[in-house]
Amino acid sequence: MGLNERSLHELIGLLERGEASLEEIIHDLYRAIEEKDNSIRAYLELADREELLAQARANASKPLRGLPIAIKDNISTVGFRTTCGSRFLRDFEPIYDATVVKRLKAAGATILGKTNLDEFAMGSSTENSAFFPTRNPHDLERVPGGSSGGSAAAVAAHEALAALGSDTGGSIRQPAALCGVVGLKPTYGLVSRYGLVAFASSLDQIGPLTKDVRDAALLLSIIAGRDPLDSTSIDGDNVDYTRELGEGIRGFRIGLPREYLREGLSEEALARVEEWKAIFKDLGAELREISLPHTEYAIPTYYLIASAEASANLARFDGVRYTSRASEESLEELYSASRDRGFGPEVKRRIMLGTYALAAGYYEQWYGKAQRVRRLIKEDFERAFQEVELVLTPTSPTPAFKLGERVADPLQMYLSDVYTVPASLAGLPAISVPGGEVGGLPFGLQLIAPHLQEGRLLRAAYAFERAFGPRPARPRAPGGRRSQRRARTGP
Amino acid sequence: METVIGLEIHVQLKTETKLFCGCLADSAGPPNSRTCPVCLGMPGALPVPNKRAVELAIRAALAFHCAVHASSTFARKNYFYPDLPKGYQISQYDEPLASGGWLELEGRRIGLRRLHLEEDAAKLVHTEDGRTLVDFNRAGVPLIEIVTAPEIRSPKEARALLQAVRRTLRYIGVSDCDMEEGQLRCDANISLRQEGSRAGTRTEIKNLNSLKALEEALAYEEARQRALLEAGEEVEQQTLTWDAAAGRTIPIRSKEEAEDYRYFPEPDLPPLLIGSEWLDEIRRGLPELPEARRRRWRAEYGLPEYDIEVLTEEREIADYFEAVVRLYPRPKEVSNWMMTELLRLAKEGEIRLGPADFAQILRLVGEGKLNRAAGKGLLEEAFRTGRSPEELLAERDLLQISDAAELSGAVSAVLAENPQAVADYRGGREQALSFLLGQVMRKTEGKADPKLARALLLERLGPNRT
Numbered sequence: 001m002g003l004n005e006r007s008l009h010e011l012i013g014l015l016e017r018g019e020a021s022l023e024e025i026i027h028d029l030y031r032a033i034e035e036k037d038n039s040i041r042a043y044l045e046l047a048d049r050e051e052l053l054a055q056a057r058a059n060a061s062k063p064l065r066g067l068p069i070a071i072k073d074n075i076s077t078v079g080f081r082t083t084c085g086s087r088f089l090r091d092f093e094p095i096y097d098a099t100v101v102k103r104l105k106a107a108g109a110t111i112l113g114k115t116n117l118d119e120f121a122m123g124s125s126t127e128n129s130a131f132f133p134t135r136n137p138h139d140l141e142r143v144p145g146g147s148s149g150g151s152a153a154a155v156a157a158h159e160a161l162a163a164l165g166s167d168t169g170g171s172i173r174q175p176a177a178l179c180g181v182v183g184l185k186p187t188y189g190l191v192s193r194y195g196l197v198a199f200a201s202s203l204d205q206i207g208p209l210t211k212d213v214r215d216a217a218l219l220l221s222i223i224a225g226r227d228p229l230d231s232t233s234i235d236g237d238n239v240d241y242t243r244e245l246g247e248g249i250r251g252f253r254i255g256l257p258r259e260y261l262r263e264g265l266s267e268e269a270l271a272r273v274e275e276w277k278a279i280f281k282d283l284g285a286e287l288r289e290i291s292l293p294h295t296e297y298a299i300p301t302y303y304l305i306a307s308a309e310a311s312a313n314l315a316r317f318d319g320v321r322y323t324s325r326a327s328e329e330s331l332e333e334l335y336s337a338s339r340d341r342g343f344g345p346e347v348k349r350r351i352m353l354g355t356y357a358l359a360a361g362y363y364e365q366w367y368g369k370a371q372r373v374r375r376l377i378k379e380d381f382e383r384a385f386q387e388v389e390l391v392l393t394p395t396s397p398t399p400a401f402k403l404g405e406r407v408a409d410p411l412q413m414y415l416s417d418v419y420t421v422p423a424s425l426a427g428l429p430a431i432s433v434p435g436g437e438v439g440g441l442p443f444g445l446q447l448i449a450p451h452l453q454e455g456r457l458l459r460a461a462y463a464f465e466r467a468f469g470p471r472p473a474r475p476r477a478p479g480g481r482r483s484q485r486r487a488r489t490g491p
Numbered sequence: 492m493e494t495v496i497g498l499e500i501h502v503q504l505k506t507e508t509k510l511f512c513g514c515l516a517d518s519a520g521p522p523n524s525r526t527c528p529v530c531l532g533m534p535g536a537l538p539v540p541n542k543r544a545v546e547l548a549i550r551a552a553l554a555f556h557c558a559v560h561a562s563s564t565f566a567r568k569n570y571f572y573p574d575l576p577k578g579y580q581i582s583q584y585d586e587p588l589a590s591g592g593w594l595e596l597e598g599r600r601i602g603l604r605r606l607h608l609e610e611d612a613a614k615l616v617h618t619e620d621g622r623t624l625v626d627f628n629r630a631g632v633p634l635i636e637i638v639t640a641p642e643i644r645s646p647k648e649a650r651a652l653l654q655a656v657r658r659t660l661r662y663i664g665v666s667d668c669d670m671e672e673g674q675l676r677c678d679a680n681i682s683l684r685q686e687g688s689r690a691g692t693r694t695e696i697k698n699l700n701s702l703k704a705l706e707e708a709l710a711y712e713e714a715r716q717r718a719l720l721e722a723g724e725e726v727e728q729q730t731l732t733w734d735a736a737a738g739r740t741i742p743i744r745s746k747e748e749a750e751d752y753r754y755f756p757e758p759d760l761p762p763l764l765i766g767s768e769w770l771d772e773i774r775r776g777l778p779e780l781p782e783a784r785r786r787r788w789r790a791e792y793g794l795p796e797y798d799i800e801v802l803t804e805e806r807e808i809a810d811y812f813e814a815v816v817r818l819y820p821r822p823k824e825v826s827n828w829m830m831t832e833l834l835r836l837a838k839e840g841e842i843r844l845g846p847a848d849f850a851q852i853l854r855l856v857g858e859g860k861l862n863r864a865a866g867k868g869l870l871e872e873a874f875r876t877g878r879s880p881e882e883l884l885a886e887r888d889l890l891q892i893s894d895a896a897e898l899s900g901a902v903s904a905v906l907a908e909n910p911q912a913v914a915d916y917r918g919g920r921e922q923a924l925s926f927l928l929g930q931v932m933r934k935t936e937g938k939a940d941p942k943l944a945r946a947l948l949l950e951r952l953g954p955n956r957t
Contacts, residue, residue, distance in 0.1 A: 076535040089534070096528050098535060197534040201758035230537050231760050309758055312567050315578020316532045320625075335571055358569070358753035367755060 004028040004158045007211040008067055009218055009242075011161065015065045022056045022066050025161075029068065029112065033159045041134050042144075042154035044073050045080050046113035055110045062108025064222070069104055070160035072151050073114035074121050075206065076195035077101050080111065084197050085119040085129040085147075088317045088342035098195020099230065100164060100206050100223045107222045112160055115150030119344045120314065121171055121199040123147050124416040127407055128346045135403070136179060138441055142400035145175030145416070151209045152179040156442075162210040162219060166196055168203045169302050170396075170420025173432035176209050177395035177444020180434045182461070183209045184216045185420075187452045188427035189234035191220075192227030198313040200306035201232075203424050213433060213462040217241035220454060234452075244455050245462040250284030252460065255388035259295040260419055264397045268438045273394065276435055276445050279467050280392070285460075288388055292380040295422060297373050299414055302421040303350075304357045304370035310347075311354030317342060349410065378426040385450045390460055393419045395432040395444035423448045433461045435468070492683045492720065494713050495690050496643035500656055502635050502666045503611065503674040504547045510610045510633035511538030511581065522616070522626040530631035532576030537759050540565075544608065544633035545763065547665045548588055549773050551635055552606045554663050554780055557592030562764050563607075565757035570750055573623065574612040576630050582609035584754040588763065594639075594655055595782045601652055602640035608763075609634050635665075641680065641690065646709035650702050653677055658781050662806040676700050681709055682726070683716045691716070692726040696733055696740055708733035712740050784809060792822035801830060807842075808834070814846035819853045828853060832867060836874045843877040844870070852880050865937050895947060898931075898939055902947045905930045916952055924948060 003011065003025045014020035030049050037043055047068070056066030071077055074084045076094040078101075083089045101111070118128035126134040126149025134149045136142040137157035144153040148165030152175035155163050165172040167185035176183025184207045191206045198204060208219035221241045227233045261273065277287050319325040319338025326337035343351070357366035384391060396416055406413040423430040428448055435445030445464070449457035509516045512529035528536035552559050566584035587607035593600040613630040617623050637656065643649045657668040657675055668675040677700065682693035694712060699705040711733075716726050730744040779787075781803050788799050803809045808829070815825045833842065833849070852870050855861040861869065873880045905927055906913055916923035924945075931944045 074535075082534065084534070092534070094528075094533070094535070096533075096536075193535075194537050195535040198759075229539060231539050232537075232758075308755060312569050312577075312579050312753075312755070315569060315571065316534070316576065318571055318578060320573045321576075331573070355753065358755050360751045360753070363753075363755070 002028040002032065002158065004032050004161065005211075006161070008064070008162050008215045009212075011067055012063075012065055015060070015067075022060065023053060026053050026056060026068065029159065029161070032157065036137070036157050037159055039135060039140055040137055040144075040153050040157050040159070041132050042115055042150040042157065042159055043070070043113045044083060044085070044116050044129075044131060044150070047080075047111060052110055052112065059105075059108040059110060062106075064104070064108035066108055066110055067161055068110045068112035069219075070112045070115050070151055070154050070163035071101065072117055072121075072148050072163065072165045074117060074166055074197040074199075075101060075164060076197070077111055077114065080114050082114070082197065083131075084121070085117045085131065086317075086342065086344070086347070087130045088322055089197075090130070092322060094195075096195065098206075099192035099227045101195065103223050103225075104164075104219075109222075115148070115154055115160075115163060115165075117150055118147035118171075119347050120197065120310070121147040121166055121168055121204075122310070122346050122350055124170070124174055124413055125401070125403070125406065126150060126153075126175070127403060128344055130344055133403060136400045136441075138180065139400065142402050142441070143178070145178035145396070145400065147171040147175075148183070148209060149175045149179075152176050152181055152183065155179070155181045155209050155211060162208060162215050164206055164219075164223070165209050166199075166204055166206050167420075167424065168199050168205075168306060169424045170417040172207045172209060173420045173430060173444070173446060174396045174416060176432040177434075177446070178400040178442060180442030180444075181209055181211060182213055182216050182434070182465075183207065183432045183444075184220060184454075184458075185423070185430050186220060186224060186454060187234075187429045189232050190224045190429070190452065190454070192223075192225075192230040192233045194227055194229040198309075200309040201313065202309060203302075203306055205424075213431075213458060213465045214242060214245060216431065217245055217458045217462075220458075224454075239455070241454055241458050244459055247459055248283065249280070249389075249460045249463050252280075252285040252390060252456075253288055253388040254280055254285050254460075255288050255290035255384055255391045257292040257295065257384070257391060257393060258289050259292055260393045264415075264418070265394065266398070266438065269394060269397070269443065272436050272438060272443050272445075276392065276464070279464060280460075283463050283467055287392075290384045290388060290391070292377075292384060292391075292422065294373060294376045294380050298377055298422045298425060299418055301370045301373045301377065302417070302425055303353065303414065304366050305374060305425075307350040307354030308357045308367050308370075309354065311351045311358065314343070314347065314351060346410070374425050377422055381422070381426045381428060381448070381450075389449075389456060391448040393446045393448070394435075395419060395446040399438045399441035399443050419446060427451065429454045429457050431457055431461045433465055435464075492717060493686055494644055494646075495641045495682050495684055495693070496646070496649050496709060497641035497680045498637075498639045498643065498649060498652065499678040499680075500637040500639075500653065501676040502551070502637065502656075502660055502668060504544050504633040504635060505664065505666050506541060506543045506547065506633055508541055508543075509631035510541050510544050510608070511631055514631065516632045518614075518628040518632065520628060522624070523628065525628040526630070530576065531627055532578075532630075538581060538757075540760065540763065541633060545588075545765075546773060547633075548606065548608045548635045549765065549770065550663050550777060551637075551660060551665045552589035552592065553770075553774055553777055554659050554665075555592040555594060555603055555606065555637070557589035557603060557606050559589045559765060559770055560586065561767070562586070562762045563588045564762050565608075565760045566754045567757050568609075569753045572612070573625055574615050574630070576613060576627060580610060580612065581757055581760070582636075582754075583607035586762075588635075588765075594652060594659075596648065596651055596655055601642045601648075604638040604640050606635055606637050609636055641682075641693075646706045646713060649679060649709055650706040653702060653705055655781075658804060662781055663777060670701050673700065677705055679705060679709055681712050681716070683713070683720060691720070692728050694726065694729045694731050694740075696731045697743070699733055704733055704735055707735070707738070708740060711738065715740070778806060781806075781809075792816070792826075794822055794826050798826045798830060801834070802826060808837075811842065811846055811849075815850045815853070818847060818850035819857075821853075821857070824853060824857070825850075828870075832870055833874075836871065839875075842874070844874050844880075848873060848880050855880075855884075859940055859942075862937065862939070862941055864932075868937075895943060898935070898943055899947055901931055901934045901939065902944065902951060905934060906948075906951060913952065924952070927952075 059066035125143035151163035154160035156179035172183040567579040592603040611632040731740040856866040
């Protein structure tokens with residue numbers, strides 16, 4: 001077992017005891033990347049190995065010991081480009097570090113590279129990257145999920161020890177589920193968004209994708225906390241989420257929303273759900289059926305709100321600044337030609353949808369109504385959490401689908417997020433942990449907790465992970481094509 | 492036909508830093524030197540409100556008697572333009588900081604609709620070779636927008652209202668309102684209506700950035716609309732710009748081309764909550780406003796209206812006046828001296844003469860220890876040098892000679908030296924007395940009490956023939 005297959009907390013222990021060196025760890029990571037990333041294509045850009053090693057050594061005495069972390073390429077990182085998977089930003093080198101990157105560096109992490117994503121985090125398969133799709137390490141014909149598909153695939157393929165992603169409607173949890181890793185979306189506001197290139201500001205949250213629950217707790221402890229640079233950030237400083245991990249969940253009441261299990265799940269998937277229930281019962285929890293009655297409106301509500309915010313957030317990419325100025329005929333022409341060339345089809349689709357939702361005369365009917373439904377969905381959860389401590393669902397209705405399978409059918413693609421979107425709309429913390437297989441592919445379990453109850457969430461996820469058994473089988477080593485790899489991949 | 496005018500006034504707040512970041516708001520540095528990821532709208536950057544800007548906006552709202560809302564929201568105003576770094580402006584829309592309120596104009600109240608906070612855009616610089624450059628120093632500088640009700644009845648009144656806004660905002664330290672610097676900008680809506688009927692179609696004139704442009708553009712537009720209506724034609728709803736050189740308005744947009752700004756609540760900023768304690772604190776910190784001060788002065792000092800207007804125009808001057816009056820309670824005299832002497836000198840530079848010193852000069856003159864001319868000389872010197880009048884007096888022996896014995900020597904000498912003038916006076920030439928008096932003043936280096944000198948001269952000369 002290569003050192004790259006170990007979790008962060010294991011490696012910290014090995015380094016402390018002198019049983020492994022940073023050089024060996026980084027060596028194993030780069031070997032895995034060289035072997036596999038030609039076919040998986042998780043990375044858009046990779047750190048120079050020697051520079052990384054030097055930085056790692058300089059941080060060896062800090063809590064994270066210089067261990068390298070991969071960062072989704074919509075998080076501002078000095079020294080790398082931050083492309084957001086878009087032609088618009090293919091050459092964009094940010095002049096500042098996102099708050100999460102600052103915090104990671106301060107804790108002694110180093111930055112391994114920038115991972116692929118759907119353009120501006122819009123998508124559920126990483127096929128919307130303007131550069132190339134990322135493939136699922138468990139089956140190269142299949143997608144890794146999205147939009148944090150690069151981060152999930154890198155962790156699953158052991159091309160990264162851990163990674164950061166961003167989740168707007170499921171973009172951490174769904175790819176974590178499809179790649180068989182742990183993915184945590186914190187409470188909205190717990191982790192600073194400063195430096196995260198905005199998709200939908202009222203929903204976006206940064207979180208970790210890791211090999212196990214303890215690593216998720218470890219990284220969350222580092223990146224969480226009030227940031228004066230983000231007015232929507234909330235207090236959560238100095239919480240060590242790893243401390244209470246092992247305290248068990250005896251007496252917890254866990255709710256299963258009947259609306260989630262109604263349709264669209266295969267028998268095999270339902271069988272997994274039954275196994276999960278049995279495990280939670282064994283752990284001393286009580287399972288209850290609950291109702292979240294407005295669930296069916298979550299997807300349209302989400303697409304209206306997220307697209308409306310995105311239409312404004314992406315307005316700055318206009319050809320006046322950044323790359324991709326396509327014409328200078330006239331100002332009008334500069335805008336339309338630049339944006340036509342700079343954005344891919346999915347981004348254009350959402351800008352159109354969002355612009356329409358905000359238009360005079362339609363605002364109340366679309367955006368206004370979506371905001372009211374959002375409140376109802378939030379209230380559904382508030383009511384549910386009066387009778388249960390946690391909500392349990394599958395993370396995604398299906399395991400990884402094939403590349404190209406849903407590209408032509410955006411609605412089918414959007415339904416990949418049907419279980420993850422409600423918690424996003426409600427701003428609640430949620431985690432996806434590996435929950436066995438469906439059709440020979442990883443299938444994830446999602447737990448949702450009340451506002452700021454990350455401690456409870458992680459405790460339950462940890463208990464499940466331990467009871468469920470060892471990590472799922474290592475991904476089948478991707479065979480096939482091997483081609484010359486560039487040190488800097490990407491556009 | 493009745494003229495209906497409403498103004499939208501943008502005012503730059505006098506803060507050290509910008510509205511949503513820590514960059515300096517002075518826009519003085521070289522182009523793009525006052526910038527950071529936030530005001531450049533770089534991907535991933537987020538706004539954080541400037542408390543001082545909120546405080547100044549509240550001050551303004553209170554001064555205009557607006558209702559300041561306990562909770563208001565920021566909103567995004569979406570449009571594309573190269574001076575707009577994010578592709579939207581952070582402003583306020585359906586829940587502004589304050590609403591209602593009024594301004595008093597010659598005893599008449601003009602209503603205000605709202606007052607809200609927003610960020611300024613960048614500045615476009617057009618080069619001679621036809622390129623356009625963007626300077627982001629101004630991007631994100633805090634502004635308030637004040638919208639009046641359509642209750643202004645003439646271009647002249649519009650001008651007076653803008654002046655009143657400027658006066659008040661300067662008074663309370665919210666803005667310097669330097670129109671040449673773009674710190675006070677104004678758009679105007681104007682329509683005509685038949686007496687008592689509904690308002691007619693209105694036009695909007697953009698960027699009226701001087702009092703003169705405001706009044707002239709409105710007068711032009713008023714005449715243009717009247718001519719159209721009287722000819723039985725219709726006024727088209729348009730956005731116009733004022734061509735000052737040509738003296739006419741030029742259409743820039745019709746109603747059909749009006750932009751849809753797709754306002755929606757700014758998700759990067761939580762609602763702006765203003766606690767009643769903070770509000771009270773700001774209220775307590777407000778100085779007496781110009782209108783209230785004028786009313787009080789009328790009652791307390793009985794000054795002429797013109798004096799009141801001039802002396803209350805700026806807060807520093809009004810404060811100065813009151814400080815002097817406290818020490819030397821003859822308001823009219825203080826006012827005369829300030830209007831003729833101090834304000835003239837104040838144009839040259841900062842007033843370095845304290846109210847106490849000023850009052851002392853007045854007292855010396857009032858008590859006859861210093862004649863008027865010497866008093867003015869002393870004032871001027873103290874103003875220019877910043878030295879105290881006492882010091883100057885001691886140095887210069889300027890005190891008036893008001894002792895008859897001391898003065899009679901000079902009078903005798905002058906009479907002896909000017910026999911022709913004496914004869915002229917006695918022969919009936921009244922003007923000869925002024926000449927002789929002048930000579931006495933000259934001989935005493937201006938220190939003679941002119942009244943006493945005149946009396947002594949008359950006594951010695953005896954009655955003339957007339």
